[in-house]
Amino acid sequence: MSTTPNNFLGLTKELSTYRTAQVAILPLPYEATTSYRKGTKNGPAAIIKASQQVEFYDEELHLEPCSVGIVTAKAPAFGKMTPPKAIARMQESCDKLLRDGKFVIGLGGEHTVTVPLVRAAARKHRDLWVVQLDAHSDLRDSYHGTPYSHASAMARVIEHAKLVGLGIRSGIPGERERLKPPSRIFYAHEMLEDLSWQEEVFHILGPHVYLTIDLDFFNPAEVPGVGTPEPGGFGWYAALGFLRRLFATREVVGCDVVELLPQRDSAVSDFFAARLVYKLIGYKFFIDGK
DSSP states (O other): OOOOOSSGGGOOHHHHOTTTOSEEEEEEOOOSOOOSSOOGGGHHHHHHHHHTTSOSOBTTTTBOGGGGOEEEOOOOOOTTOOHHHHHHHHHHHHHHHHHTTOEEEEEESSGGGHHHHHHHHHHHOTTOEEEEEOSBOOOOSOBTTBTTSGGGHHHHHTTTSEEEEEEEOBOOTTHHHHSOTTOEEEEHHHHHHOTTHHHHHHHHOOSEEEEEEEGGGBOTTTOOOBSSOOSOOBOHHHHHHHHHHHHHHSEEEEEEEEOBOOBTTBOHHHHHHHHHHHHHHHHHHHOOOO
16 A cells, blocks of 8 residues: 655655755754644645645646755754744754755745745855735734734845835835835735836846745635635635746745644645645646746
8 A cells, every 4th residue: 555755745755855956845844832722743744645635747837847856854843942033943944955055945834934045055156136925014013022923024134135015915114114125025006006016026126036935815715714814815826826936036055834724624725735836846846947
């Protein structure tokens, strides 16, 4: 009786060997500061489990992106670490994968996990931009007594990179003013009212981009399993159109997909996240136009 390997997509050894894999999936089951519904620490395992039902063939690209090789790295252990120590451990894990030439996709976990991944990417790319797809700006300097809150993730990110926040529909007063140009926030209602937002984004973006996707960027009707859902949001195909252009015109140097909160009675959000991660791999390696 055969069993599916417990890795992203359930890949055989031939396609998931560390030495030859071009992609590394890095599970980061970290949750210390979520302020509403708990359970994002279970997100990485749920994405990996759901991915084992994803078809290898991508109907848009007409190929199997997993052919590049995808290794699923071991999740770091956090125990009762303080946030700074946990962040340092996550960065160490990412640093090693980058040194070994892997394209790293982090799976959260709360949005705090983006901070160490951006720090690692910024060590290699001093001109780094971060593109944030998110319902929340996450620009509080601290929240509930810690500067390492999930609500402060982008406040820590802008210490290392320039930022473009997209789809924002929940934030704090003065958040636009605290961003030094050319960093910028694009609110969801503005994006829907004026479809020229993509031209503005690609006008200001530099060549090296780190992509972070909080799943609450999407319409909660499509992705209900998130820690802090917000009304509105974007659909699957609208997001893919932007992502395809991003990968075609910029060097995306790393990604993460965060804030999945698995639901007991539905795997819809888990599967959505898994399929999204697989799309990112396809776009990274098989989109022409760079």
